Amino acid sequence: MRDIALILIILGSVPFILMRPYVGAYMWAWLGFMNPHRFTYGFAYNFPFATIVAVATLLSLLFFREQKRFPWTPLTTVWVLFVLWMCFTTLFALVPESAYPEWIRMIKIQFMTIITIMLIQNRERLHVLVWVVAGSLAFFGVKGGIFSIASGGRYMVWGPEGSFISGNNSIALALVMTLPLLRYLQLNSDNRWVKWGLMGAMGLCALSTLSSYSRGALLSISVMAIFMAMKSRRKGMILIAFLLIVPALLQFMPEKWFDRMNTIQTYEEDGSALGRINAWWFAYNLAKTRPIVGGGFNAFNPTLFYKFAPEPENFHDAHSIYFEVLGEHGFIGLALFMGLGLLAILSGSRIIRMTKNRDDLKWASDLAAMIQVSLIGYAVGGAFLGLAYFDLYYTLIAILVITRLVVERELSSKTGAGQEVPAALPKVAVRPPGQGVMRRW
Helix, strand or coil: CHHHHHHHHHHHHHHHHHHCCHHHHHHHHHHHHHCHHHHCCCHHHHCCHHHHHHHHHHHHHHCCCCCCCCCCCHHHHHHHHHHHHHHHHHCCCCCHHHHHHHHHHHHHHHHHHHHHHHHCCCHHHHHHHHHHHHHHHHHHHHHHHHHHHHHCCCCCCCCCCCCCCCCHHHHHHHHHHHHHHHHHHHHCCCCHHHHHHHHHHHHHHHHHHHHCCCHHHHHHHHHHHHHHHHHCCCHHHHHHHHHHHHHHHHHHCCHHHHHHHHHHCCHHHCHHHHHHHHHHHHHHHHHHHCCCCCCCCCCCCHHHHHHHCCCCCCCCCCCCHHHHHHHHHHHHHHHHHHHHHHHHHHHHHHHHHHCCCCHHHHHHHHHHHHHHHHHHHHHHHHHHCCCCCCHHHHHHHHHHHHHHHHHHHHHHHHHHCCCCCCCCCCCCCCCCCCCCCCCCC
């Protein structure tokens, strides 16, 4: 029954995608983040739903009359360069039979994310996209939180099988990155019931994060909470809420949870932690030997460990976005990856400055600030988890790019109507979409 229901939903969406290709962007995000096919038990489990949605979206895009341009900014330029660099390093992959499947997966995600930027170019569509992304991931947080309450926190929370977030550490990081998005939706929702529902979802997502028993997630959510309080409106209320909620959540966790968290201080006695350090040395040694191209995708494998790891038999995955990129794409790849993250944070700050004292653009300031918080959570949690190619990270960057475009157009249209140019916006001649060349950042 689930298989039939899902295929009816996907096929039923195709006519709407063909008429409005941005609907395809929503469906792609839903399939990518919620993975509904992983809740089926028959033919739908491995059915290529994403391919159907992608093909329908691209076909519709050919006949879509709205302006479709990819904005070339410092942020998007570094982004594209990073993608091209990953393509280049794949040509020299040490294990090509493992590298090419991961390269194909990466290309699909990056291509559709770029298409999303071209299709979602106004506030209404952007708001819907945030709802789809946040709702898809919050589903697992709410589900996991309820499970934790029912089980007394004795069992780990896991993500959907066969996805980026299947592991307990992965789902925890995804939920940490989702919490600021839920906060943005709460700030910009008028319905009081929706606000309270989002508040409850945030609490359950936080409980799910703790119930993942992920030590990296504990550090990530702690840092994220501090920055969320700093970036949110009503900072005092947010801080008080954290001071009330966090002790209640910790009180709920069983003794074995505290035993596992305490190993953060005694990492030298923990086999898992030592295995991660061994993997990080492997990445560094591999990059030192091949500084330009690294080892290519999926370079972390037992065969190469025997050649580059200090402890060849202690095989572990990358367990760090930074060492994953370093080992697989060399020092240039790492520089591009870290530059992308830095420019994304700076882009968020730019949006906040541009929208300062503009009540009509307060939503954009909220969204930029909350995405900054998500990216900081990713930067901290990712230091202990190999999710360098996580689609949520690049989707958040895409949302920042779209937000900046919408703000730019809104400010330029107000300026064109005879209003004074805001101090935060450079005095550059700008023409509204469809009347000339779009200004580039």
